[in-house]
Amino acid sequence: MTQQPPNSSDYIMPTTGFWQELIPAGDPKIPQEPPYQYGYPAPLPDGRALLLPLRKLPEGDRAVASLIANQASFPVINSLSAAMVEIAKSFDPDQIVGLPTLGLAFAPMIADGLGQQNFIPLGYSRKFWYADEFAEPVHSITSPDKTKKIFLDPNMLPRLKKKRVVIVDDAISSGSTIVSVLKLLQRIDCDVVGILVAMRQGVLWKSKLESAMPGMASKVRSVIAAPLFERADEGWVPIAETIDTDHP
Numbered sequence: 001m002t003q004q005p006p007n008s009s010d011y012i013m014p015t016t017g018f019w020q021e022l023i024p025a026g027d028p029k030i031p032q033e034p035p036y037q038y039g040y041p042a043p044l045p046d047g048r049a050l051l052l053p054l055r056k057l058p059e060g061d062r063a064v065a066s067l068i069a070n071q072a073s074f075p076v077i078n079s080l081s082a083a084m085v086e087i088a089k090s091f092d093p094d095q096i097v098g099l100p101t102l103g104l105a106f107a108p109m110i111a112d113g114l115g116q117q118n119f120i121p122l123g124y125s126r127k128f129w130y131a132d133e134f135a136e137p138v139h140s141i142t143s144p145d146k147t148k149k150i151f152l153d154p155n156m157l158p159r160l161k162k163k164r165v166v167i168v169d170d171a172i173s174s175g176s177t178i179v180s181v182l183k184l185l186q187r188i189d190c191d192v193v194g195i196l197v198a199m200r201q202g203v204l205w206k207s208k209l210e211s212a213m214p215g216m217a218s219k220v221r222s223v224i225a226a227p228l229f230e231r232a233d234e235g236w237v238p239i240a241e242t243i244d245t246d247h248p
Contacts, residue, residue: 011235012063013038015053019072022048022079035235040065042199042224045083050076052199052226054236063236065226067199069105069170080198081106083223084168085113090221091194094163099181100124100150102170106198110168119168120156122181124148129155133187138180150180157188166194172220175205179212193219200225202242 018039023030025047031039041049042065052065069077088096088110096119098107104121111119126135126149134152165185172178178195185192200222209217227243229236 010056011035011037012054012056015066015068015071018051018053018066019068019076021073022050022076024048034237035232036229036237037235040226040229040236042226044079044224048079050080050224054229061231062239063229063231064173064201065199065229067171067224069102069198072105077105077109080223081109081113084110084196084198087221087223088114088166088168088194088196091166091196092164093166093193095120095159095165095190097122097160097165097167097181097185099167099169099177103168103197106170107168110166110196118159120152120159122184123151123153126151127153129153134184136180136184138177150177150184152184152188160185160188160190163190164193165190166196167192169195169197171199171201172197172205172222173201175208175212178205179208182209182213182216192216195220197222198224200244202226202228203244204242206244 022044023041030041030049036054039051039053042052043049052067054063055066056063084106096107096111096116098104098119098121100123107119107121130151131154134154135149138148138150167178167181169177182192200220206217225244227238230239
């Protein structure tokens, strides 16, 4: 199959080559200033950058920087996971809860990096022994299906009760998925001490989390962050009010 060329009028291009390498600090391949054309260089704490493809949103004049973990190279996932392990240590969790689908690329590696024997995966597929009590409707910016639910296998309850829990996902954007998971875990006697994602996307999630559960937004940590973007003459420029500078 022939790869389509970049669309210079929209400044979007196929994502085949993205998420495959971390660019060293100071490398000329890193775009230094906006407007950004095709990719946004999200900086890591060590100065390297991960070039994220810019995806035009349906309304046409805005774009988001995208991370698709299960299409990334192993070195990129390993590097992001290693950085997430260091952040996870500060939470001192007993259990890691991994969110489907893309959070499951990170959760087992983080649990293993903490010296834990296992992690707790949530899922979108219902098994016949699951109970409605441990399910919650969920939708996200990339998955707007209002009928989808997230499930916890009831057999995992003994691993969660009375435990300090960190939720792990690939990204947080609107905050809707995390709120659904928090509602689910509220029905279990566990303590959510942290929310750990590879990427924070914009800042909408802050008000969503604070409205649902005051104080929870302050528990969110990530390795990289990206604002939302708006169309300019020569590409895409960050929208100032969507730049999150509070914490990593």
